[in-house]
Structures are given as structure tokens and as C-alpha cells.
Amino acid sequence: MNTEKVAKHIINWLKEYAENARVNGFVVGVSGGIDSALTSTLCAKTGFPTLCVEMPIHQAKSQVSRAQEHIAQLKNRFDNVSDTRVDLTSTFETFKNEVPIVDNQAKVDLSLANTRARLRMTNLYYLAGIYGYLVAGTGNKVEDFGVGFYTKYGDGGVDLSPIADLMKSEVYELAAFLGVPNSIQKAQPTDGLFGDSRTDEDQLGASYDELEWAMKMQDKGKTESNFSGRELEVFIIYSRLNRNNQHKMTPIPVCQIPKDIK
CATH class of the missing domain: 3.40.50.620 (HUPs)
Structure with missing residues (x-):
């Protein structure tokens, strides 16, 4: 950088x-x-x-x-x-x-x-x-x-x-x-x-360096089958947190009312 x-x-x-x-x-x-x-x-x-x-x-x-x-x-x-x-x-x-x-x-x-x-x-x-x-x-x-x-x-x-x-x-x-x-x-x-x-690592279960690595791996399309040992553990942690916290990262859902019933 x-x-x-x-x-x-x-x-x-x-x-x-x-x-x-x-x-x-x-x-x-x-x-x-x-x-x-x-x-x-x-x-x-x-x-x-x-x-x-x-x-x-x-x-x-x-x-x-x-x-x-x-x-x-x-x-x-x-x-x-x-x-x-x-x-x-x-x-x-x-x-x-x-x-x-x-x-x-x-x-x-x-x-x-x-x-x-x-x-x-x-x-x-x-x-x-x-x-x-x-x-x-x-x-x-x-x-x-x-x-x-x-x-x-x-x-x-x-x-x-x-x-x-x-x-x-x-x-x-x-x-x-x-x-x-x-x-x-x-x-x-x-x-x-x-x-x-x-610390953040205590709460997350992985260091920021590890999470950065997992984020990059996911962006490259990698899956759990590509890893073993600690790498697999970290990738699973990252994937779980990323999936569970999508509600924070995506726009607030709005219920769109069809025009024909408004």
C-alpha cells in the first residue's frame, strides 16, 4: 500500500x-x-x-x-x-x-x-x-x-x-x-x-491477520475443502461470523407493497 x-x-x-x-x-x-x-x-x-x-x-x-x-x-x-x-x-x-x-x-x-x-x-x-x-x-x-x-x-x-x-x-x-x-x-x-x-481476538476466536486471510480466501471463491488444521478452523470462524452478521452489512429490508393492492 x-x-x-x-x-x-x-x-x-x-x-x-x-x-x-x-x-x-x-x-x-x-x-x-x-x-x-x-x-x-x-x-x-x-x-x-x-x-x-x-x-x-x-x-x-x-x-x-x-x-x-x-x-x-x-x-x-x-x-x-x-x-x-x-x-x-x-x-x-x-x-x-x-x-x-x-x-x-x-x-x-x-x-x-x-x-x-x-x-x-x-x-x-x-x-x-x-x-x-x-x-x-x-x-x-x-x-x-x-x-x-x-x-x-x-x-x-x-x-x-x-x-x-x-x-x-x-x-x-x-x-x-x-x-x-x-x-x-x-x-x-x-x-x-x-x-x-x-480482547477482540478473545471474542472472535481468531486474530485480525487470520481473519484478513480468510476474507481474502472467501473473495477468491475458496471453500472449507481447500483447508485443514488451523486454516480450516479460522475459515470456519470467519464464514460463520460473516453469514450470521449479514443483517449488519446489508441495507434494512423494506417490505415493498405491490401497486395493485395499494
Whole structure:
């Protein structure tokens, strides 16, 4: 990948979109992870006002410190970058106390994890609304179009997706080129939605490098019969996630009413 040309292309794309939409800038949720760090850096380099938003909900200290380090670095590098912190922990706890709890802890935990992401989306759109900004998405190609590893109407609820055509490995490559802090480049990817130390790989059952490989193999028309051992295991994991999460990747189905009965 020609990192310099790719960076310029995304930055110009963001600028043109913002100009055509006649908005004032961008708002980005910054988590301390590589994807949000890259996205916020790209937005900052457009010259448009870029608001970096911390939204902790029982967040691990390591994630908070990385987010703060990145924001401080961006503000030092770019005059158009500002930040705000909205602690949503009490909002999340109030929600938990009001909703029914079923006798299935795994389902409760997953629903509450997705609720965290949806609370953050609501906050980002509140800020976007009062400042006239666009919500910039932070999903990469493997997450958004491979395994569907995001929350519908949570981190998937955005106005535009600047890095969604980049594989995870390309995200790291571009992040290094643009000077994202080393602490973020070296950190294990995690969505931070469960309030514990589990990583993305723990949840997915495969690393991003493995999932990228499986995505490319599927695109080439390969099937399970082409693989064995760990490759077969990874290909099965990828195929299952890709199949089960198609509802996130395809447009919302609309029931079309035949004209003769309307």
C-alpha cells in the first residue's frame, strides 16, 4: 500500500464530503484504540474542526490513558482539534436499573455491551447536532464487511466511514505513517464493551491477520475443502461470523407493497 497516497486520498475525500455537506467539522469517539486514533488523525489533517470525544463507561485505566495520550498529542499537533469528556457510567447504570433482566446472563451481558455502544452513539450525535458536525465512523473493512464486529446503531451508527476500505493491517500501516502514539499501535485491540480485559481476538476466536486471510480466501471463491488444521478452523470462524452478521452489512429490508393492492 502506498501509505502517503492513501492518506492524502482519505483526507481529500473527507474534506470534499464536508464541503459538499456544508458542515462545520467532524466529531470522533476516541477509545484509545488504533481505529479511532487513525480516524481522528485523518479528520484533523483536513483542517476542519475535529472534536475528539471520550465516553468512558466503567472503562479500563489503560484504555483511558491511551485515549488521553492520543488526544493530547493531536491537540499539540493541530490547532483545529478540541476535546470533551462525557462520562456515561451513571447513565448506563440508570439504564441497567430500569430494564428487565432475564435468566440468561450471557444474553444480558451482550445486550448491555451493545447498550454501551448505543449510548455513545447517542452522545456523538448530540454533539454533532449542536456544533453542526459529522460523526466520523471508526470501523475498518474486516470489522464492517467481513465479520460484522460492531454494534448495530452503536459504533455502526455514523455519517461517513473514512477507513472502512482498509484492512486492519493497513490501518496499522497508515497509523504508523501518520504518527499515532506507539502505545496505541502496540495495544491489543479491544472493544472495551464488557468492562473486563477480553480482547477482540478473545471474542472472535481468531486474530485480525487470520481473519484478513480468510476474507481474502472467501473473495477468491475458496471453500472449507481447500483447508485443514488451523486454516480450516479460522475459515470456519470467519464464514460463520460473516453469514450470521449479514443483517449488519446489508441495507434494512423494506417490505415493498405491490401497486395493485395499494
